[in-house]
Amino acid sequence: MPTFSDRIDGLRPSPIRTILSVVDRPGMVSFAGGLPATTMLPDWSGSFAPDLLQYGPSEGEPALRRAVAERLRALGVDAPDDRVIILSGSQQGIDLVAKLLVDPGTVTAVEQPTYLAALQVFRFYGARFTDLADPTASLAYAVPTFANPTGACMSDAARAALADACRDSGTVLFEDDPYRELAYDAVDRAPIVARMHGASWVYQGSFSKTFAPGLRLGFMTASADLFDRLVILKQAVDLHSSRLSQQIVLDAVSDGDWTDRLERLADFYRARRDDFDSLLTRYLGDLADWRRPSGGLFFWLTLRDRIDTRTLLDDAVAAGVAFMPGEEFYADEPELGTMRLNFSHSDSADADRGLAILADLIAERIAARSR
Amino acid sequence: MPTFSDRIDGLRPSPIRTILSVVDRPGMVSFAGGLPATTMLPDWSGSFAPDLLQYGPSEGEPALRRAVAERLRALGVDAPDDRVIILSGSQQGIDLVAKLLVDPGTVTAVEQPTYLAALQVFRFYGARFTDLADPTASLAYAVPTFANPTGACMSDAARAALADACRDSGTVLFEDDPYRELAYDAVDRAPIVARMHGASWVYQGSFSKTFAPGLRLGFMTASADLFDRLVILKQAVDLHSSRLSQQIVLDAVSDGDWTDRLERLADFYRARRDDFDSLLTRYLGDLADWRRPSGGLFFWLTLRDRIDTRTLLDDAVAAGVAFMPGEEFYADEPELGTMRLNFSHSDSADADRGLAILADLIAERIAARSR
Missing domain, CATH: 3.90.1150.10 (Aspartate Aminotransferase, domain 1)
Incomplete structure (x- = not known):
């Protein structure tokens, strides 16, 4: 089992979440949520389903989660349809993982140099940084494919070594992969987490580079031992990501032109x-x-x-x-x-x-x- | 000065943020950010400004911030145009305030009963709860206008008393006001923070009830001693809120029909x-x-x-x-x-x-x- 942050001890699924999961059943009368009357929502008929204006699921729109999961499975990642969260940009994923795993003093392995806004978030929660090779780390954060800031891409051998090292030391690997599709030469870029069946890992990507940053959408998947807690944390930070942004991205990735x-x-x-x-x-x-x-x-x-x-x-x-x-x-x-x-x-x-x-x-x- | 959480000690403005604030100057060549080429963004000409697809400011779109600030000032709140943050829903504001102020053991005053997802977030960061009247509290969280869950609305006298009590004890008042516009009878509902010039306070509202929850937009203002740190925290959680959602809400609130x-x-x-x-x-x-x-x-x-x-x-x-x-x-x-x-x-x-x-x-x- 990974070492969760002390904060996680008190984390419970929200009763709202549990109840909202049943209120969509046909014929159910719901006095549970704080939902506006659908008739009083702006009239977008023609452009978007009016449903998109209401509150939605914390994990994200099912069709977009499915589309993401299919692509991840094609890369070898163990990502069932129901183990994907749509994020409000992948910056949010860093905050969620830090909340889940980082306490003051938590040994956190990073590449040097690495994405500065990740360093800021981990540091904010009290991380003590070390090198990626350090087996005492609880968490390893890496951007193996076209790293920020160096642009470096880990070789297949380096990927295998990092996967093995994390597995052996029980370190949670957090693979941040926003640049994967922006590949200009033939290089190794198979997700490292695809080699980590049975271990603890988080993988995230972004639609900011492939579609548009202004919509603020990314996605995350994680090993089963971490996933449910990440969903609860996601709910606590913004309930869910913009459904309009999600629909626009879904339309784009479902387009034959993608x-x-x-x-x-x-x-x-x-x-x-x-x-x-x-x-x-x-x-x-x-x-x-x-x-x-x-x-x-x-x-x-x-x-x-x-x-x-x-x-x-x-x-x-x-x-x-x-x-x-x-x-x-x-x-x-x-x-x-x-x-x-x-x-x-x-x-x-x-x-x-x-x-x-x-x-x-x-x-x-x-x-x-x-x- | 309010007592910030231990986490805040290491908080520094991001160099990205500082640099991004100058790259919009005419004639500036920017190698600083990680922005997509504008020509490769989806073509939305006709529907939305293409600009909206790029990264935007963490505080939110200036025109929407201004529109919010004007409304808040009309209610007596000390909210200059540049002291408003657009949030990804007001749930996000609760996380930001907890990050800023709540450490394990921080005495946090709440109404009983109160909004359960606020309790969950404060508890997550280690809050120890007490009653609103407790002068030892560092932070007081209240929904004075049509409270969730009770629907109660504080009288003018109760508002004055809470403002005075917080000021006297140096307690930061966090006024959460998502239901203000859904008023069915003539009642006192002046924001309490409008009485708190010179003290420390945070005020937030939501577009979920007046417009549409699915867009996930809210807004926050705060006393000057808290505001800058809240912006840095906002940047760390999702860089900024969906610009498309912001534009849609701006169009709606600017409409003569609002x-x-x-x-x-x-x-x-x-x-x-x-x-x-x-x-x-x-x-x-x-x-x-x-x-x-x-x-x-x-x-x-x-x-x-x-x-x-x-x-x-x-x-x-x-x-x-x-x-x-x-x-x-x-x-x-x-x-x-x-x-x-x-x-x-x-x-x-x-x-x-x-x-x-x-x-x-x-x-x-x-x-x-x-x-």
Whole structure:
């Protein structure tokens, strides 16, 4: 059994939840919920089912959960239809997992560097960070496929090793996989949790990259020993995710065009990546090192002269270009002279202009240091 | 200063947030975020601004925040435009406030009975419950206007007393006000926090009752000493609320019909309340006592023979009627023989049928006890 946070001791299924699960039965009169009269809801007939305006199930819309589960099973993940939660964005999943597992002092293994908003949430609940290889960790958080911020993709051997290590040490593996569909080269990217039958794990993905961030939708599945508690926690934070957003995403993934859409996305971003790579070589080839990422949204740069890039940011913004200092992505002591550059959002002209400005600033700063 | 939870010590504004606040400047090239290419977002031209599909501000859409702030100021609340957060439903606000203020053992004052999903969240973070009048409380949670579950509405004198008591004892008042617009009689309902200038307070409301629950939108404002931290906490749980939901609600509240809509709602539910009251008298007049609520969505019944209504629920559901046992709404020892009945959702025929079934069950149970 995983070690739950102390908070979980008092967690009980809500009686509301239990009751709401029966009120949809035909012929049932419900005085239980606090539901508006359906006739007084806005009239959206024609656009959307009026039902979508009412309260819905905490786990999410059944048809969307089914669609997600089918895709996950095709990847080898043990995800029955009823073991999927629709999230209000995958950021929410990090909060739920931290609530479930992290107490002050809980040893939490992370990649270094890693997604900074995950570090913030785990730290908020009191996590003590360690490396992914640490067998004393209760929880291991990883973005194995096109990591944020490095863009790195774990090899098949590394995936197998992490799965085995977590299983052997009883560490819950939390695999965060928002970039999976943004793959530009042929690489290993089978979900690690697909190798973890019988162990404790959580896996989540996002519709922000494949569809639209503004709708705030992601999804989560987990091993059976964790799933029910995650649903109760989900209910406690927002009852359920926007049903309208869910219907729109369901329509999109059910559309025959969805697979083509993912291919078009990958083609488009692959071209942006290659263009950005050329521009980096032109402007920063003498100043920094990087590996061209095989997927995802970011280049990770290491400056040859290790200036703290946090001190560059104000000047860069004043000059009209924003970036993420790499130092922010470390749990403990940051590696100086690193930066994360997003290549998906800027077109070629903007990327050219922005990188030229950035290269000038870095060169100036280095020159100033050596004077 | 209020006593923040231990978790808050490590809370820092996210560098992402700081950077995202400048990337919208004209001419700025941003390599900072992880934004999709706008050209690869779904094409919604005609229906919605494509902008809505991108990531948005954690506080919410500025125009919706402004619309909410104007309404709150008209009620006397000290809510500048920039001190409003749009929530993913007001359930989320309860989680945010608990994160901000509740540690294991934190003395938390509540009405008895009160909203059970608030009790669950506060309990989850370790709250120790006490009565609203307790001056040792760090936090007081109240639903003064058409309370859930009782439907009670605090008098002006009670509101003044609670405001004074919280101010005197340095207790943060958290006023939860989802039912304000569903007022059927002329009663005092000025927000208590409007009397609390200079003290620490949080106020929240919901669009679930006035518009549609399925969109999951609410709003929060707070005294200046609490507000910034609440925004950071909001960002950590879901980055921001669905922008599509926000736009739809903004369109609705900006519509000239909004005020009429609220009046139609109140008229409709007033008629349902009166009808339900008559049916209650017919079927349960000899079995229970209640006060006709001046607003909100619920009747609160006290059975003359105090059977534990939790033990009635299975039989009731089997007979085709669901209700909420009142016992679930107490922080500590429940008062037996209480029940919450929602009157907004069922039409007259359903209400008639459901109450007839319920009355029979209660009468049977009482007869069985006295045999």
